[in-house]
Amino acid sequence: MEFLGHMMLGLISLLIMYFIWLAVFKDRQYFGSYTFSSMMTYLVMVRFLHFVKRSSVGRRMADEIKEGGLSDYLLRPVSYLRWQLSSFLAERFFELILRVLMLFVFLYFFPRTFNFPGFSRFLTVIVFLTISLFLNFLINVLIAVMAFFVTDVRLFHSTILMIFDFLAGSLLPIDLMPDFIKKIGLILPFQFWIYFPIKIYQGSLSSDEISKGLVLCFVWIFILFFSARYLWRKGIKNYEAIGQ
Amino acid sequence: MKRLANKFKRYLKLYFYLVKFSVMNVLIYRINSLIMGITPVVWMATSVSLFVVIFGGAKQIAGWGFWELTFLLGVHELIYLFSWLTFVNNLMGFTRLVQLGRFDHILLRPVNHRFFVSFNSIDLSGVLGGIFNTVCLIGLSLIKLNLSFSPSKFIFFTFGLIISYLVFYFLFFLLSSFCLYWTKTEIFADWFMEATDFDRYPAEMYSDWFRFFLFTFLPILFLAYTPAAIFLGKLPWYYAFFGLLIVVWLYIISTIIWRKGLRHYQSASS
Numbered sequence: 001m002e003f004l005g006h007m008m009l010g011l012i013s014l015l016i017m018y019f020i021w022l023a024v025f026k027d028r029q030y031f032g033s034y035t036f037s038s039m040m041t042y043l044v045m046v047r048f049l050h051f052v053k054r055s056s057v058g059r060r061m062a063d064e065i066k067e068g069g070l071s072d073y074l075l076r077p078v079s080y081l082r083w084q085l086s087s088f089l090a091e092r093f094f095e096l097i098l099r100v101l102m103l104f105v106f107l108y109f110f111p112r113t114f115n116f117p118g119f120s121r122f123l124t125v126i127v128f129l130t131i132s133l134f135l136n137f138l139i140n141v142l143i144a145v146m147a148f149f150v151t152d153v154r155l156f157h158s159t160i161l162m163i164f165d166f167l168a169g170s171l172l173p174i175d176l177m178p179d180f181i182k183k184i185g186l187i188l189p190f191q192f193w194i195y196f197p198i199k200i201y202q203g204s205l206s207s208d209e210i211s212k213g214l215v216l217c218f219v220w221i222f223i224l225f226f227s228a229r230y231l232w233r234k235g236i237k238n239y240e241a242i243g244q
Numbered sequence: 245m246k247r248l249a250n251k252f253k254r255y256l257k258l259y260f261y262l263v264k265f266s267v268m269n270v271l272i273y274r275i276n277s278l279i280m281g282i283t284p285v286v287w288m289a290t291s292v293s294l295f296v297v298i299f300g301g302a303k304q305i306a307g308w309g310f311w312e313l314t315f316l317l318g319v320h321e322l323i324y325l326f327s328w329l330t331f332v333n334n335l336m337g338f339t340r341l342v343q344l345g346r347f348d349h350i351l352l353r354p355v356n357h358r359f360f361v362s363f364n365s366i367d368l369s370g371v372l373g374g375i376f377n378t379v380c381l382i383g384l385s386l387i388k389l390n391l392s393f394s395p396s397k398f399i400f401f402t403f404g405l406i407i408s409y410l411v412f413y414f415l416f417f418l419l420s421s422f423c424l425y426w427t428k429t430e431i432f433a434d435w436f437m438e439a440t441d442f443d444r445y446p447a448e449m450y451s452d453w454f455r456f457f458l459f460t461f462l463p464i465l466f467l468a469y470t471p472a473a474i475f476l477g478k479l480p481w482y483y484a485f486f487g488l489l490i491v492v493w494l495y496i497i498s499t500i501i502w503r504k505g506l507r508h509y510q511s512a513s514s
Contacts, residue, residue: 162283
């Protein structure tokens with residue numbers, strides 16, 4: 001029931017975006033480099049990727065740090081972060097399989113509005129999504145470790161995620177954004193959550209651009225991994241296990 | 245008449261005390277409240293950026309220009325601000341109370357239960373951001389639109405705003421009352437909140453049947469669209485009175501569902 005409920009929520013926002021873009025494309029064929037069909041494909045894919053990437057791991061970890069629940073894990077003979085990573089990946093892969101099935105149902109019913117790029121390109125997207133899951137996890141860890149240093153991370157959490165989501169291209173494709181935001185968006189790692197996989201899916205990127213993107217993605221994983229590790233170690237020293 | 249006036253005075257006094265407690269609560273966590281105020285501003289900035297991009301390539305959407313849309317967004321923000329401030333959080337809390345079987349405590353109080361579950365506190369989190377958004381969006385769009393003012397326009401606009409607040413309240417109350425019948429009903433509120441986004445954009449962009457649906461069966465277009473469109477001269481003034489009919493209809497339906505729900509309520513938590 002809850003699953004269906006969340007699916008309905010996604011459909012409402014998709015319907016709103018459908019009407020907006022239908023009105024925009026009423027007297028034109030192109031908006032930037034997008035046709036109505038490619039824009040709808042982008043928006044459907046945004047919903048699909050939104051479900052794949054959304055996770056409560058950051059909030060959960062922050063709560064455990066804040067409430068002192070972390071102490072239980074620190075006493076166990078297992079790395080807390082690795083344990084969280086395994087749980088995150090299991091959760092996300094299950095969601096990925098579920099959403100891929102839903103996507104095929106969507107493709108079957110709306111073949112004209114929603115374009116399928118062929119299996120090889122689709123597989124490339126899945127591989128890229130798997131890599132970007134690590135990036136997603138590291139960003140969640142970075143948000144969570146703030147709980148070691150500030151009183152209530154929940155206050156920042158939704159605001160920060162809203163900004164990250166915007167820079168990931170969830171509202172608009174990054175290539176349509178004003179130049180200044182576009183430049184920033186194409187350097188930051190959030191594009192790999194939504195914009196970049198969709199552009200691969202739509203076949204808008206050359207193999208050279210995909211390779212460059214892959215390198216940038218690994219650079220970010222590297223930077224975020226060491227930042228998270230440094231802050232985690234520093235935070236653990238700060239941690240008083242009192243809870244609030 | 246005197247009895248009614250006394251009752252009104254009593255509830256006004258009670259509401260004043262409830263508001264006082266809410267303000268005291270917020271003042272304990274001043275910094276938290278300030279930070280919470282940032283979230284609506286960020287959210288609004290992303291919405292406006294969508295308009296900026298769209299209007300970078302198009303002059304109008306469904307006959308509405310950029311500043312007209314900004315005005316609509318501002319009115320939507322104003323309705324949201326007052327609704328969150330006064331009842332939304334309370335009614336969400338009411339659903340949780342019923343689930344946990346704690347609604348009994350309210351039923352034992354010598355106060356109108358409907359009033360108490362709806363208005364037992366005011367939610368000041370995010371209020372600063374809401375005010376900032378409303379003032380900026382409405383203020384800027386009014387300056388840019390350079391509209392002529394007339395007393396009748398102002399009266400219909402104010403009347404439309406009151407109607408929209410009442411439509412929002414009765415719809416949300418009606419949906420919240422379903423918790424007296426079924427266990428998991430939070431998703432109804434989530435759906436409703438998401439669906440109110442239909443009201444942030446011009447109704448002219450929807451298909452005819454869908455617009456009819458949003459004016460009648462799920463009368464969301466009476467929230468911000470109707471007062472804003474009347475003010476901008478895009479909708480005849482009598483639409484505000486259609487809104488009044490919807491309010492009366494929603495009041496009757498919500499009262500029936502509430503009363504039947506109270507009889508259905510078993511006081512067992514889930």
